[in-house]
Amino acid sequence: MEKKPLLEVKNLKTHFHTERGQITAVDGITFHLNEGEIVGVVGESGCGKSVMSQSIMRLYDEKYTAKYEGEILFQGENLLNLSKAMMQKIRGNDISMIFQDPLSSLNPVYTIGDQIRESLMIHQNLNKREAQQKAIEMLGLTGIPAPEKRINEYPHQLSGGMQQRVMIAIALSCQPKLLIADEPTTALDVTIQAQILDLIAELNAQLGMGVIFITHDLGVVAEICTRVMVMYLGQIVEETDTDCLFSEPLHPYTRGLIKSIPQLEGERLQKLYTIDGTVPSLQKVPHGCRFASRCPYADELCKEQAPELEAYSATQKVRCWHYKEILKKEAVHESSNE
Amino acid sequence: MAAVKEVDRVRTIKASLKKQERQLFFRRFFANKLMVMGCFIFIVLGLIALIGPMLVSYDPYEMKVAERLNAPSGEHWLGTDEFGRDLLTRIVYGAQVSMGIGLIVTLISSILGLVIGLYASYYAALDHILMRICDGLMAIPGILLAIALMAALGPSPLNVIIALSIVFTPNIARIVRSSALVIREQTFIEAMHAQGASATRIIWQHIAPNTISPLIVQATFVFAEAIISEAALSFLGAGIAAPDPSWGNILQAGKLVIFKAWWMVVFPGLAIVLSVLGLNLLGDGLRDFIDPHSSGKKSK
Ligand SMILES: Nc1ncnc2c1ncn2[C@@H]1O[C@H](COP(=O)(O)OP(=O)(O)OP(=O)(O)O)[C@@H](O)[C@H]1O
Ligand SMILES: [Mg+2]
Numbered sequence: 001m002e003k004k005p006l007l008e009v010k011n012l013k014t015h016f017h018t019e020r021g022q023i024t025a026v027d028g029i030t031f032h033l034n035e036g037e038i039v040g041v042v043g044e045s046g047c048g049k050s051v052m053s054q055s056i057m058r059l060y061d062e063k064y065t066a067k068y069e070g071e072i073l074f075q076g077e078n079l080l081n082l083s084k085a086m087m088q089k090i091r092g093n094d095i096s097m098i099f100q101d102p103l104s105s106l107n108p109v110y111t112i113g114d115q116i117r118e119s120l121m122i123h124q125n126l127n128k129r130e131a132q133q134k135a136i137e138m139l140g141l142t143g144i145p146a147p148e149k150r151i152n153e154y155p156h157q158l159s160g161g162m163q164q165r166v167m168i169a170i171a172l173s174c175q176p177k178l179l180i181a182d183e184p185t186t187a188l189d190v191t192i193q194a195q196i197l198d199l200i201a202e203l204n205a206q207l208g209m210g211v212i213f214i215t216h217d218l219g220v221v222a223e224i225c226t227r228v229m230v231m232y233l234g235q236i237v238e239e240t241d242t243d244c245l246f247s248e249p250l251h252p253y254t255r256g257l258i259k260s261i262p263q264l265e266g267e268r269l270q271k272l273y274t275i276d277g278t279v280p281s282l283q284k285v286p287h288g289c290r291f292a293s294r295c296p297y298a299d300e301l302c303k304e305q306a307p308e309l310e311a312y313s314a315t316q317k318v319r320c321w322h323y324k325e326i327l328k329k330e331a332v333h334e335s336s337n338e
Numbered sequence: 339m340a341a342v343k344e345v346d347r348v349r350t351i352k353a354s355l356k357k358q359e360r361q362l363f364f365r366r367f368f369a370n371k372l373m374v375m376g377c378f379i380f381i382v383l384g385l386i387a388l389i390g391p392m393l394v395s396y397d398p399y400e401m402k403v404a405e406r407l408n409a410p411s412g413e414h415w416l417g418t419d420e421f422g423r424d425l426l427t428r429i430v431y432g433a434q435v436s437m438g439i440g441l442i443v444t445l446i447s448s449i450l451g452l453v454i455g456l457y458a459s460y461y462a463a464l465d466h467i468l469m470r471i472c473d474g475l476m477a478i479p480g481i482l483l484a485i486a487l488m489a490a491l492g493p494s495p496l497n498v499i500i501a502l503s504i505v506f507t508p509n510i511a512r513i514v515r516s517s518a519l520v521i522r523e524q525t526f527i528e529a530m531h532a533q534g535a536s537a538t539r540i541i542w543q544h545i546a547p548n549t550i551s552p553l554i555v556q557a558t559f560v561f562a563e564a565i566i567s568e569a570a571l572s573f574l575g576a577g578i579a580a581p582d583p584s585w586g587n588i589l590q591a592g593k594l595v596i597f598k599a600w601w602m603v604v605f606p607g608l609a610i611v612l613s614v615l616g617l618n619l620l621g622d623g624l625r626d627f628i629d630p631h632s633s634g635k636k637s638k
Contacts, residue, residue, distance in 0.1 A: 059531055064462050092533035099532070104525040109547045118543075119533045160346070170533065 005032040005073075006210040007056070007178055012070040014048075014055045023282040025051040027234040028070070030309070033178070038204055038211040040225035040242070042218060042257065046279055048234040049214045050100060053180045056212075057095055058087055074178070093123040096171035097180045102164040102187060106155035112139075112166045113151035116173055123174045138169040142199060161192035168199065175207055182214045197224055218261055222246065227315070230254050233279055233290045236309060239317040250318040252295045252326060289321065297322050373623020379616030383609075387433040396424035398431040398583055407599045417601040420591055425601060429609055432583040436568055437613065439498055439584075443564040446503040448557045451510025456541050456549070458511065459518035469515070472508035480505045480563070481570055488576040498577050502567055506560045513556040517549045551628045558621035562614045569610050585610050 014026040025048045033039050041049050060066035072079040099105045116135035120126050139147035142165040155163055185193040201224045204211050213225055221228050228245050230238040238251040249255045256275040277294035280286055292302040301321055309319045368374055402422035410417040416425040458465040487501035522545055530540050571577030572586025585606045592602030
């Protein structure tokens with residue numbers, strides 16, 4: 001089934017101007033997202049997931065904070081070429097975002113009704129009554145009971161899960177074509193997390209919007225994403241469909257991530273697997289492979305030269321010099337284990 | 339999990355604080371005795387300024403040479419001045435001038451300071467320009483700056499208002515800017531950007547309301563300082579000119595006869611002290627009331 005891409009990001013780079021010089025937090029990211037598709041982005045804290053998502057919406061101040069390079073084609077149009085005013089029309093209307101931290105994403109001085117209405121009034125020229133109607137409807141859609149009462153409450157009167165639902169209601173109020181969800185469930189407990197995931201999946205099916213789902217939880221990815229991108233230090237190191245992610249991980253980093261998922265079966269006191277070392281700082285990015293310092297398979301080549309993202313199969317891409325050998329070795333290792 | 343708990347804890351604290359705030363609003367308000375006193379003093383002086391002139395029976399301008407420098411008596415409660423005018427009447431009319439000017443200066447510098455502070459916090463380029471100007475103005479002691487401005491503008495009530503507004507606007511702008519800088523880094527402002535809100539909308543709908551409480555606290559202090567400064571200007575002859583009464587110029591006239599007529603200095607002085615004391619108590623109390631963490635220490 002061939003779908004047309006809703007979003008195509010080509011070689012996107014985001015440079016930050018900092019006191020200690022320029023750093024490149026997102027360094028040459030290329031991917032696409034089809035209509036109605038949910039793509040996951042995973043990676044350790046600090047690998048640039050949030051920066052990437054905020055760059056897609058051009059949320060960083062381009063005069064003082066950041067510089068973008070590359071192309072962000074949204075429905076064929078390069079967002080990086082749009083004027084500020086055009087960008088404002090797209091934000092919240094065509095592309096929406098749910099932030100990492102629901103608790104501080106709402107303005108404490110306004111009721112949640114005010115805040116859901118705001119987006120509708122900015123983009124859809126609704127008057128206050130129509131917007132109120134729509135806001136109640138959206139809030140109901142996110143599964144909040146008695147939305148017509150809740151709508152007059154202030155953020156602090158709601159639980160974290162409810163606040164996140166409000167954020168989702170705001171993000172979806174104008175029926176965006178693309179939703180960027182930046183770890184929308186990290187701050188929530190497991191049951192609420194499952195509800196929110198279901199909700200996003202359901203709304204994705206109902207409204208047919210594309211979703212970029214950022215998380216560092218591979219379990220969440222398995223649950224709702226069709227494809228996954230694994231990020232490491234500002235780059236995509238592996239792009240794959242969800243099934244292959246678990247059955248045939250290519251990049252050593254991806255393997256590490258999967259191994260470090262806590263296993264319920266097996267021995268109870270098994271120590272959790274961790275990837276050795278820490279993420280290098282963005283100030284001094286290694287010129288070879290960025291993962292080399294932590295990679296058990298790294299050799300001279302890895303330290304000298306940076307690998308490119310190369311296609312392994314129709315659905316899999318990987319950025320590693322040795323993935324084929326590793327694949328063979330691991331296969332032997334596993335069969336000998338059995 | 340720990341993070342979730344922490345977040346929950348913070349939220350319950352926040353929620354209970356808000357609830358308390360509403361429920362215990364009056365109790366807390368009246369618990370702070372000094373603030374209630376300040377509020378009371380201020381209201382009484384405000385009422386005197388507002389309706390006092392209707393209650394006094396003398397003309398503040400009519401001179402009666404025969405009755406000059408009479409000590410306080412049943413007829414003239416606070417005595418008379420060097421031209422035989424009733425001192426109580428002069429002080430009551432003076433309250434209107436002094437507190438009126440204080441109020442207008444406070445309003446003007448609050449509004450200007452709010453606008454300047456908000457835009458400076460939002461636009462970095464503007465920030466550099468505006469804050470350097472403010473720094474420059476604040477480097478000069480307020481009263482000297484006011485005197486210099488009065489010398490340039492010439493004495494008149496309007497010019498006092500202009501000069502003092504120039505002196506106090508940077509004061510408010512700084513406070514607004516610093517709290518706006520904190521607010522603009524909050525996630526909900528970024529979320530507003532992500533919803534496609536314009537800069538104007540973000541500044542006025544989302545940042546401004548969150549800077550109002552520190553602004554109000556600062557405004558009460560500015561009010562007090564404006565009253566002192568106006569009095570000082572008038573005392574030095576650079577403010578409200580002679581026949582018009584102001585606490586400052588009554589005090590100045592009193593200075594010349596201080597050994598013959600103590601009431602000429604004591605009563606206008608008392609009026610100034612009381613109004614400033616009232617406002618400062620009110621401001622201190624409001625500060626603690628709005629932000630329970632800052633109780634006690636006040637940076638003046
Ligand atoms: N405004 C900024 N200026 C300078 N550096 C920044 C800025 N924002 C982010 N960074 C840097 O970019 C890197 C990536 O940060 P980012 O927030 O995208 O991480 P993340 O993958 O979202 O992590 P997490 O899972 O913790 O949310 C970090 O090293 C961070 O220090
Ligand atoms: Mg993040």
